[in-house]
Amino acid sequence: MTKENDEPIQMSEATDLQLFDCNCLVGKRADRREGEPWSLDQLKTDMGYYHISEALVSHALSRDYDPAAGNREIVELLKGSDRIYPVWAILPTASGELSDAEQFIRDMLDSGAKAVIAFPRFQSYSLASWSLGKLLSALEHHRIPMLLPFQQFDWNEVYTLCHEHPALPVITTGINYRQLRYLLPLWETNRNLYVDTSWFSLADLLPFLKEKGYLGQLLFGTNYPAYTPAAAISMITYANVGVEEKRQVGSGNLRALIKNIRID
Amino acid sequence: MLTLPLVRNLFIGGPLRDEVIIDAHMHIGKYYNFLIPSTGVAAVIENAKRIGITRLYGSSLLSLRNDAIAGNNMVIEAHKAYPGVFFPYLVVKPNYAEETRDILDLAEREHTKQFKIHDDGNGIPFDHKNYIPLYEYADQIGAVILAHTYGEMHVAPLIKVAMQFKSVKILLGHSGITDEDAYYLAARSCPNIFLETCNSLAWYGLIERLVKKAGADRICFGTDMPFMSPDQQIGRILGARISDEDKRRILGLNALEVFPKKL
Numbered sequence: 001m002t003k004e005n006d007e008p009i010q011m012s013e014a015t016d017l018q019l020f021d022c023n024c025l026v027g028k029r030a031d032r033r034e035g036e037p038w039s040l041d042q043l044k045t046d047m048g049y050y051h052i053s054e055a056l057v058s059h060a061l062s063r064d065y066d067p068a069a070g071n072r073e074i075v076e077l078l079k080g081s082d083r084i085y086p087v088w089a090i091l092p093t094a095s096g097e098l099s100d101a102e103q104f105i106r107d108m109l110d111s112g113a114k115a116v117i118a119f120p121r122f123q124s125y126s127l128a129s130w131s132l133g134k135l136l137s138a139l140e141h142h143r144i145p146m147l148l149p150f151q152q153f154d155w156n157e158v159y160t161l162c163h164e165h166p167a168l169p170v171i172t173t174g175i176n177y178r179q180l181r182y183l184l185p186l187w188e189t190n191r192n193l194y195v196d197t198s199w200f201s202l203a204d205l206l207p208f209l210k211e212k213g214y215l216g217q218l219l220f221g222t223n224y225p226a227y228t229p230a231a232a233i234s235m236i237t238y239a240n241v242g243v244e245e246k247r248q249v250g251s252g253n254l255r256a257l258i259k260n261i262r263i264d
Numbered sequence: 265m266l267t268l269p270l271v272r273n274l275f276i277g278g279p280l281r282d283e284v285i286i287d288a289h290m291h292i293g294k295y296y297n298f299l300i301p302s303t304g305v306a307a308v309i310e311n312a313k314r315i316g317i318t319r320l321y322g323s324s325l326l327s328l329r330n331d332a333i334a335g336n337n338m339v340i341e342a343h344k345a346y347p348g349v350f351f352p353y354l355v356v357k358p359n360y361a362e363e364t365r366d367i368l369d370l371a372e373r374e375h376t377k378q379f380k381i382h383d384d385g386n387g388i389p390f391d392h393k394n395y396i397p398l399y400e401y402a403d404q405i406g407a408v409i410l411a412h413t414y415g416e417m418h419v420a421p422l423i424k425v426a427m428q429f430k431s432v433k434i435l436l437g438h439s440g441i442t443d444e445d446a447y448y449l450a451a452r453s454c455p456n457i458f459l460e461t462c463n464s465l466a467w468y469g470l471i472e473r474l475v476k477k478a479g480a481d482r483i484c485f486g487t488d489m490p491f492m493s494p495d496q497q498i499g500r501i502l503g504a505r506i507s508d509e510d511k512r513r514i515l516g517l518n519a520l521e522v523f524p525k526k527l
Contacts, residue, residue: 006505034444035469050503051275177464177491178298201464201497203311203490208301224468230274230503231466231496237277238315238495 008049016243017236017250020054021047021229022115022147023173023196023221026077027060027070036225040077043084043224050229052222053251054083056147058117062089067123068097075111085258086113087147090139091123092131101138109142114258115171117147127157129164136161140168143260150174150199155182162190169194169257174223177202187214194257196221197232197249206239206249215241220250270511274502277495279316284516286319286523287312287494289410289437289460289486292342293325293335300490305342308489309349315494317487318516320350321410321523323380327355332363340374351523353380353410358394368401377405377524382412391421403429408523410435410460415443419450426454433522435460435484440470444477451478458522461514462488462497471504471514480510484519 028038037043038060047055057078062070067089074086088108091097098104108116116139120127129136139146148158148170162170171194179195180202186193198221202208209215220236222229236250273280290312292305302308312320322342327335332355339352354371356364356379371377379398381390388394390411402409413419413436426434439447439459450457459478461471462485474483485501487494501511 033467035473037468180299180301184299198466199464201466201492202301203487203493203495204301204307205493226468227466228468228470228500228503230499232499234274234277234499234502235493235496237275238493238498239277240311240314 006045006049008051017247018053019051019220019233019236020251020254021052021222021224021232022056022171022219022254023198024055024057024224025060025063025226026057027073029060030064033226038225040081044081046224046229047084050233052229054085056085056087056115056254058087058089058147062117063119063122066097067091071108075113078112085115086111087115087117088113090116090118090132090135090146092125093135094131095125101135104135105138105142105144109261109263114261115145115147117149119149119152121152127153127161136165136168140165142262143167143169143257145169145171145257147171147173150176155186158193159186159190162186162193166190166192168192171196171219173221174199176200184212187217191217193217194219194253197235198223198227201231201235204240206236206241206245210241210245215245215248216253218249219254270502270508274499279314280515281316283316283512284520285315285317285498286321286485286516286519287317287487287489288321288435288484288519288522289462290320290322290489291325291328291491292322292338295325295491296329302490305345305350309346311489311494312487315498317494318349319519321353321378322350323353323355323410327357328380328382328384332357332360332367336367336370340370340376343374351378352376353378355380355382356395356398357386358388358392359386361394364394364397368397371401377407379407379409380411381409383418384412389421390418391424395425399425399429399432402432404431406431406433406524408433408435410437412437414438414441416446419443419446422457423450423453426450426457430456432456433458435522437486438463438488439483440467440474441465444470444473447474448477451482457482458518459483460486461500462486462492463500464488464492466496466500471500472506475504475506475510480506480513481518483514484522485515
């Protein structure tokens with residue numbers, strides 16, 4: 001990209017939705033494609049260009065190398081970065097690689113982190129209570145959102161997770177556009193289950209979820225830097241719903257979850 | 265008159281006015297694999313209008329999966345219901361080779377010069393002998409063939425077809441979804457191959473690379489409605505860091521050249 005191409009256009013309308021991205025990654029990663037950015041500087045440039053106000057960001061080291069190292073790195077990297085919040089990766093506390101549940105949560109909240117992320121398939125552990133139970137209960141107590149990327153779970157596991165921890169916000173990210181037959185029954189009983197928009201690119205999704213009463217479960221997410229933010233943005237700006245609903249998905253739903261985090 | 269940059273619409277939504285926006289890849293009907301909220305022709309066309317698409321080229325999902333004859337009749341009827349807006353792709357299925365002649369006769373009767381090929385379910389490569397009657401016919405009349413592609417396994421046989429049947433214009437659906445270099449090779453090797461953009465995986469920088477490596481004059485916009493949202497797909501073009509001139513080519517000006525002029 002040239003410097004000229006990175007210049008954001010000046011317009012007041014763009015800031016109306018105050019977009020808050022729940023699905024963002026920074027750092028060098030194993031599966032980078034040609035041309036994909038990885039640096040914080042480029043993330044900030046792109047957030048400016050695409051008028052994204054806030055973002056939850058995890059570090060590629062947390063996924064591809066070592067959660068503890070990635071959690072430390074993202075905090076260091078984001079020091080002084082307003083409105084970009086760290087996401088910490090979790091592991092079963094019994095593995096001894098991270099602190100015990102209460103200490104982990106104290107440390108992450110002290111660091112400014114606003115959510116956790118789990119990669120149970122990549123990192124070879126179970127989402128079940130015998131494995132993650134203590135940590136999940138602590139996260140639930142604090143109402144800390146838990147990001148769960150697509151292909152890291154099956155929907156039966158998500159049902160159990162949401163059912164056993166009804167106050168834990170579970171955000172499945174990067175789910176593809178073929179998932180409504182799983183989601184609609186899940187949402188009948190699990191309103192603590194959320195999804196992001198990054199790959200949920202089905203035609204008429206927003207008006208359909210609005211009609212079903214599930215628009216509150218949808219969060220703006222880009223899957224940056226694998227995907228261009230432009231696709232996730234136009235899914236909202238062009239959606240056949242009102243401005244209030246666009247704001248709700250673009251930022252309101254996630255902001256409410258963040259606001260609901262209990263510090264005690 | 266002040267011309268506003270097209271990227272502005274990315275942030276405010278709303279139809280692009282006074283622009284040529286043509287959807288070169290969409291469908292009507294249902295699909296077995298997942299729930300689609302809007303499947304009717306009317307809903308799809310309303311969606312298209314909402315973002316400023318003035319012309320759509322679509323195939324029937326019934327044709328692609330089960331019954332080419334019945335599905336092709338559906339798109340012919342849709343064209344009659346929405347003349348000047350909806351234009352049919354007729355599907356030819358290589359595992360029902362005995363139907364090909366009837367489908368080409370239908371195309372002749374209905375003055376249809378667009379065809380769609382897909383290996384979903386049949387798994388037959390695009391250079392199989394059962395496609396030859398279609399290619400020969402399409403070559404005679406200068407027809408457009410839209411092919412579903414997922415990387416090199418589909419693109420490589422289509423390069424062979426394009427080189428043999430030089431008057432056929434071949435659109436590679438989902439260009440760049442994987443094996444990007446195969447698409448650039450196809451565009452560079454064959455002047456009758458064009459790259460269609462719809463892609464649920466909105467790869468960062470893909471549109472920019474397509475323009476740089478294949479040329480903006482070889483790219484046509486598509487939505488893949490009702491699978492994918494036209495809302496999402498148009499953003500990939502509007503938000504790309506390319507010139508507005510290139511965006512206009514991709515969104516519709518190229519399609520004006522690729523598709524038959526006599527409607």
